[in-house]
């Protein structure tokens with residue numbers, strides 16, 4: 001039973017309900033679109049709905065936007081595009097690798113070695129700060145590396161206590177997204193500033209923002225890709241193994257092509273996240289690599305509530321996502337995203 | 343070209359023993375079929391030879407090399423899977439050639455090998471198709487082609503024909519046998535289908551719960567099964583098994599059946615059976631060694647179904663509550679519900695000990 005099979009009045013009711021829903025979802029977009037065409041008096045002088053009828057549309061806001069008098073619009077657009085696309089790419093690639101490893105190879109992490117890592121990292125940092133008088137960045141990097149090496153080694157010893165398996169590791173990955181992003185953003189800002197003091201600039205750089213986005217996107221990528229990869233038939237990889245194909249070639253030449261639908265879907269979801277991301281961009285960038293969402297938010301405060309200008313900028317930020325969503329829909333309809341696994 | 347030797351190879355999954363210590367020697371160029379009911383450890387054994395599962399204990403040699411701990415790629419085996427396991431995003435040509443590409447075989451040489459394999463397997467017109475556009479039989483031929491160009495020491499097949507329909511299965515059976523005759527490479531073939539095992543093998547290895555019950559050529563397996571399990575497993579329809587006792591009679595030995603069947607044991611069996619006097623035993627008789635007739639050694643059965651197969655007809659009958667399958671002429675007038683006498687061929691009787699099912703024959707004494 002599908003809506004298509006309805007006949008007579010029922011079909012009209014269904015159609016009317018669809019129209020209501022359509023209006024409901026499209027109205028905000030429409031509102032933003034017409035607002036970007038209004039003059040300041042039209043915006044503040046009560047609601048008007050129809051261009052040429054209610055008010056006389058003008059391209060003033062758009063001209064101002066593209067002329068760059070309200071912030072470096074082009075530069076922000078390109079920052080957003082470059083950072084979003086490249087961080088989604090790397091997050092998808094790295095996440096797919098992690099997911100593959102988590103699906104195909106059993107890992108055993110002893111809880112005690114995890115605790116050891118935590119204690120050593122914190123202890124090492126404090127010791128480095130107060131006994132050796134190291135700068136914060138140096139102390140944290142050294143203690144992190146030391147703690148990692150020691151706990152990896154400790155994991156090979158016969159430690160008592162609970163052993164964490166692959167599912168626990170996946171949960172740990174995903175749990176990274178459970179605490180408020182502001183905590184991470186703030187901590188990252190401090191870390192980047194401290195590393196900057198060592199002469200390695202991360203704030204307001206491509207590398208800094210991309211790294212943050214990759215790290216923050218990884219949980220969701222691992223989670224999504226794990227499902228796609230565990231749906232792949234193991235025997236195909238075994239056939240390659242028997243044929244003496246090295247693991248890296250199995251991953252890149254067999255596994256990745258086989259889960260291409262999953263990769264595309266995951267990439268698009270990550271892209272939507274990184275393109276729209278605001279908080280990290282606000283903390284970690286200021287001029288050089290500032291992104292569109294930050295620019296749009298800035299419109300509000302710079303010269304008062306200039307809704308016509310904000311609307312124009314918001315539309316520019318929305319359009320690429322609409323294009324991507326449209327492409328995704330096409331891919332789905334063409335069957336590219338389904339039934340690749342046989 | 344290589345022989346395969348398993349010496350005390352075992353396999354545990356966690357604490358569960360799937361394969362008890364197994365000794366098996368496969369000659370160079372031999373076509374060995376591992377057969378047994380589902381879950382008996384055939385695939386596990388084959389995958390241990392391939393290196394896809396690590397043996398828990400024991401040693402394994404392929405040719406002169408010890409391979410027990412070698413990774414799969416270095417064992418120079420080629421494996422064909424039940425699910426074909428083709429690379430879905432590659433064309434037939436790429437599927438067959440991928441291994442050579444990875445090994446760095448020169449392009450022209452690879453091309454010749456691919457085309458050669460495609461010719462042997464009748465795949466030439468499909469070389470540029472993707473697996474999704476092929477039928478099941480063609481896909482399995484691609485998988486075999488991929489194995490051929492590897493030029494392996496050993497071919498391993500894990501139920502390669504189970505996903506094909508009956509007619510195609512018979513055709514592919516012949517093709518694989520011809521391939522073996524042409525290549526003369528050692529082949530280990532796993533199936534749960536005893537017909538496949540009998541028709542293809544030089545030697546059949548019957549497995550039950552990871553234990554080799556008998557390893558012999560098909561005719562020996564059929565005529566001289568080592569025990570009741572092999573006797574019942576090999577041959578279709580299955581051998582009838584009738585419980586009874588061996589007793590001494592005035593002239594020799596008697597079989598006293600639990601279901602009213604009693605007869606003088608033919609003299610050719612008495613030497614072996616004389617050791618089992620007074621013991622419970624099982625009488626085995628294959629349906630194809632029975633006829634619908636009065637007299638001689640035989641039973642009366644209540645027919646519940648008839649299965650006309652063309653050359654002959656099977657009678658599915660009941661003796662008490664036990665099923666009994668007999669064979670009769672195609673033009674039989676017998677109908678379900680009739681009560682008919684079934685006569686056994688006295689030359690073809692099998693006797694097994696009731697306790698462990700071991701065959702009681704001169705050669706098993």
Ligand SMILES: Nc1ncnc2c1ncn2[C@@H]1O[C@H](COP(=O)(O)OP(=O)(O)O)[C@@H](O)[C@H]1O
Nearest residue numbers: 355356360378379380381382383384385386387
């Ligand atoms: N990965 C596994 N973990 C635990 N038990 C397994 C695993 N693989 C197979 N088994 C068990 O080993 C036995 C033999 O399996 P298998 O070799 O696949 O049988 P088959 O003869 O049908 O090919 C079965 O009882 C099965 O349940």
Ligand SMILES: [Mg+2]
Nearest residue numbers: 384385386501
């Ligand atoms: Mg199996």
